[in-house]
Amino acid sequence: MNLPVSVTTIGLLTASNLFMTVAWYGHLKFKATPLFLVILISWGIAFFEYVLQVPANRIGYGHFSAAQLKTIQEVISLSVFVLFSWVWLGEKLTWNVAAGFACICLGAFLIFHNFGGSGH
Template identity: 70%
Template sequence: MPTTAIPFLTIGFLILSNVFMTFAWYGHLKFENKPLYLVILASWGIAFFEYCMQVPANRIGYGYFNAAQLKTIQEIITLSVFVIFSVLYLGETIHWKQIVGFAFIALGAFFIFTK
């Protein structure tokens, strides 16, 4: 595989992985009237597809990125996907304090990638 493709494949798989995981973890919040066992089973079913994306992302990306960098990429994508999900799917608003908190996390990511 060409080295130039690795970051794109890694990040692409991580984005897909996080979309699935966000729905697995938080999608059921709109279905409060459903029995807990049902939403647990549905969440596990969705999470299966998350793992089908997460494992290849880490396998492809490791070596090009170190483990700390892979985890940092994953966390930044998680927060980005979650913000979009919470606004569009859950109908929540983002407060300025959350934006500041996310900015501090992004600053931490900067230090992880700085040589």
């Protein structure tokens, strides 16, 4: 089954960001674990981030510009992080964080909108 490039790219980037978020922030609940061990475990988890991220960018480039790929990755990353910090770390989404993310989403809109110029 051949999925559209956009679906494949966004799916791989989403899965990649799940691994990235766990690698970067999952250990925060385990402050007693020695730092060197946390680093090694995080590197092991981050390996799978790269296994998914690199093909996502390779598949998506050409359909999306490099700036669009990075923007998709950042929006997914922030979305995954908000859910992760709420579910795993027990943090609430505050109005100012939501407003900051909304500004980033506005930036994403600008990157994807063609205002009559050339480009993607």
